[in-house]
Amino acid sequence: MSDETSSLYDYIVVGAGTAGCLLANRLSANPARRVLLVEAGGRDNYLWIHIPVGYLYCIGNPRTDWLFHTEADPGLNGRRLRYPRGKVLGGCSSINGMIYMRGQARDYAQWAQDCGDSAWAWEQCLPYFLRHEDHWRGADDMHAAPGLDSSGARAGGEWRVERQRLRWDILDAFARAAQQAGIPATADFNRGNNEGVGYFEVNQRGGVRWNAAKAFLKPARRRPNLHVQTGATVTRVLLERDGDGVQRATGIEMRLGGGSAPLRVRAAREVVLCSGAIGTPALLQHSGIGPAPLLHGLGLEVRHELPGVGGNLQDHLQIRAVFKVRGVRTLNTLAGSLAGKARIGLEYLLKRSGPMSMAPSQLGAFTRSDPSQPWPDLQYHVQPLSLDAFGEPLHAFDAFTASVCNLNPSSRGHVHIVSTDPAQAPSIRANYLSTERDRRIAAESLRLTRRIVGMPALAPYAPQEFRPGVQFQSDEELARLAGDIGTTIFHPVGTCRMGRVDDAMAVVDSRLRLRGVRGLRVADASVMPTITSGNTNSPTLMIAERAAQWIRDATSDDTVNRVNTDVGITGNDYIAPTRSSAAPLAGVVWTEAEETFQNDSIK
Numbered sequence: 381m382s383d384e385t386s387s388l389y390d391y392i393v394v395g396a397g398t399a400g401c402l403l404a405n406r407l408s409a410n411p412a413r414r415v416l417l418v419e420a421g422g423r424d425n426y427l428w429i430h431i432p433v434g435y436l437y438c439i440g441n442p443r444t445d446w447l448f449h450t451e452a453d454p455g456l457n458g459r460r461l462r463y464p465r466g467k468v469l470g471g472c473s474s475i476n477g478m479i480y481m482r483g484q485a486r487d488y489a490q491w492a493q494d495c496g497d498s499a500w501a502w503e504q505c506l507p508y509f510l511r512h513e514d515h516w517r518g519a520d521d522m523h524a525a526p527g528l529d530s531s532g533a534r535a536g537g538e539w540r541v542e543r544q545r546l547r548w549d550i551l552d553a554f555a556r557a558a559q560q561a562g563i564p565a566t567a568d569f570n571r572g573n574n575e576g577v578g579y580f581e582v583n584q585r586g587g588v589r590w591n592a593a594k595a596f597l598k599p600a601r602r603r604p605n606l607h608v609q610t611g612a613t614v615t616r617v618l619l620e621r622d623g624d625g626v627q628r629a630t631g632i633e634m635r636l637g638g639g640s641a642p643l644r645v646r647a648a649r650e651v652v653l654c655s656g657a658i659g660t661p662a663l664l665q666h667s668g669i670g671p672a673p674l675l676h677g678l679g680l681e682v683r684h685e686l687p688g689v690g691g692n693l694q695d696h697l698q699i700r701a702v703f704k705v706r707g708v709r710t711l712n713t714l715a716g717s718l719a720g721k722a723r724i725g726l727e728y729l730l731k732r733s734g735p736m737s738m739a740p741s742q743l744g745a746f747t748r749s750d751p752s753q754p755w756p757d758l759q760y761h762v763q764p765l766s767l768d769a770f771g772e773p774l775h776a777f778d779a780f781t782a783s784v785c786n787l788n789p790s791s792r793g794h795v796h797i798v799s800t801d802p803a804q805a806p807s808i809r810a811n812y813l814s815t816e817r818d819r820r821i822a823a824e825s826l827r828l829t830r831r832i833v834g835m836p837a838l839a840p841y842a843p844q845e846f847r848p849g850v851q852f853q854s855d856e857e858l859a860r861l862a863g864d865i866g867t868t869i870f871h872p873v874g875t876c877r878m879g880r881v882d883d884a885m886a887v888v889d890s891r892l893r894l895r896g897v898r899g900l901r902v903a904d905a906s907v908m909p910t911i912t913s914g915n916t917n918s919p920t921l922m923i924a925e926r927a928a929q930w931i932r933d934a935t936s937d938d939t940v941n942r943v944n945t946d947v948g949i950t951g952n953d954y955i956a957p958t959r960s961s962a963a964p965l966a967g968v969v970w971t972e973a974e975e976t977f978q979n980d981s982i983k
């Protein structure tokens with residue numbers, strides 16, 4: 381325990397997931413700034429994180445997953461869903477489907493409009509995608525998007541994007557069928573309008589998962605000014621009043637693994653929340669920041685009323701139609717025998733290719749639910765396999781799954797804590813298919829799936845609809861069936877959304893500062909006002925990249941953000957998180973809850 385009067389850290393980043401790893405890297409690039417990155421999960425040294433197909437063993441595994449569930453959902457005919465969230469260095473980027481997708485230009489135009497800040501327009505965001513990208517095409521301006529300034533594009537950034545290392549006859553046939561149904565072929569989903577059908581690009585290097593920890597923490601591992609604390613759950617953001625009465629975040633309270641007494645750590649400049657779309661609103665609510673009725677109801681002191689915290693939950697609901705096929709191999713039967721498994725294992729061992737290098741979905745398509753839509757509003761994830769649910773065994777027959785989701789759902793849910801105990805999981809109410817529009821699009825998307833599958837290119841394989849079943853045809857039946865077979869595609873966002881200063885439901889302003897509290901920012905998927913039209917990992921990295929820039933810009937003027945150490949902070953109140961931080965700049969920067977290890981021990 382220390383009783384220093386000076387701050388231990390300049391910045392505390394809460395959550396070492398997709399956004400947190402990038403931020404920790406960027407903020408600690410300045411050796412004069414001391415950064416603490418706190419992660420509830422452990423290190424990413426579990427084999428199945430790195431072998432792409434291992435996501436199957438990471439989801440539902442307490443070593444890597446928070447094991448959340450949604451509440452029973454009327455739109456899903458009363459079903460609850462397993463709601464995986466990464467709990468490990470890298471966060472969800474350590475367990476996700478690895479698909480690299482920026483979204484559509486119009487998503488960012490909408491954000492700019494919602495926030496009244498043109499900084500969020502696609503043209504302004506693009507350089508921040510490119511800043512960390514390491515794309516297999518290199519700094520090819522074709523990829524940067526036609527007509528746009530490609531400055532900042534580079535091969536050799538940290539975030540590796542590669543082509544997949546396998547193809548399937550059944551997926552090639554689906555791609556041809558999609559083209560016969562009017563969806564053009566595309567070789568690049570990332571130019572601002574992702575319309576088309578093609579194989580996804582993935583975050584892998586040589587057939588191995590490339591997560592945010594490898595990309596952003598590993599290169600920073602020898603920085604003595606970066607302290608990574610794993611196995612520590614942050615339970616509260618600490619607030620104090622500045623001389624003018626405005627509250628300021630001065631640090632965090634956290635518990636090390638094994639349920640130790642709470643420890644307090646102080647940040648001289650900013651606390652940045654990167655705990656994700658579920659973790660961040662829950663942490664704010666536990667800190668007394670959120671909707672007053674919710675906090676009062678739990679007997680929590682309302683430190684700062686912000687009614688939007690935890691609201692506006694949006695997610696993509698994937699409607700998984702399954703088709704049996706004949707005369708073509710799919711993973712179902714390929715992996716169904718010992719010999720098949722051995723062949724698959726050997727191929728990965730020797731060439732880092734084949735089904736073990738496989739992202740869950742390989743083929744993608746973006747299209748319109750009806751021709752009057754100005755932009756693609758549906759995304760397909762097509763898989764050469766089928767199962768009843770993730771975690772269940774593959775079916776014994778050959779089949780493929782055409783999963784389709786509405787990219788711009790109008791249904792909104794929320795995340796609410798249910799007790800004052802931060803160890804208790806929050807209530808996640810997704811409210812899928814709770815609007816007429818979402819139900820109609822669900823029905824239309826299932827019809828479109830049938831139309832594609834009915835095209836001549838797939839005829840040689842005699843596809844037979846296994847789920848939901850051809851007997852169901854009316855809008856009403858299809859919407860109900862969507863509720864039966866729909867499931868999350870793991871993209872919760874929006875629960876601390878940014879917005880204009882006069883928007884009472886906004887949680888952060890357009891520069892990601894928490895409204896009404898100094899020294900506190902949110903930089904993760906929770907700030908998205910509306911969900912992007914595609915997968916959400918890379919947009920989250922872009923958000924973090926922007927936050928890093930704004931934090932650096934703000935703190936280059938010390939008078940703006942720096943805590944006045946004469947006001948409100950008493951040294952004895954704050955204790956060092958571990959024995960290493962008694963000498964925080966001494967060079968030991970990687971710390972686990974029960975163990976301190978040297979800074980080169982990350983793999």
Ligand SMILES: Cc1cc2nc3c(=O)[nH]c(=O)nc-3n(C[C@H](O)[C@H](O)[C@H](O)COP(=O)(O)OP(=O)(O)OC[C@H]3O[C@@H](n4cnc5c(N)ncnc54)[C@H](O)[C@@H]3O)c2cc1C
Nearest residue numbers: 395397399420471472476477478479614656659905915917
């Ligand atoms: C199974 C799955 C598949 C997906 N597939 C894809 C895909 O193929 N492509 C794509 O683009 N997106 C995909 N996504 C979504 C994408 O990965 C997420 O949108 C993105 O990772 C969100 O990043 P984040 O930084 O907001 O949160 P996270 O990456 O979830 O990071 C939050 C971190 O904070 C930690 N944390 C939370 N609370 C606390 C606390 N109180 N104290 C300390 N630490 C805390 C967590 O343990 C976690 O490490 C998928 C997600 C999942 C789960």
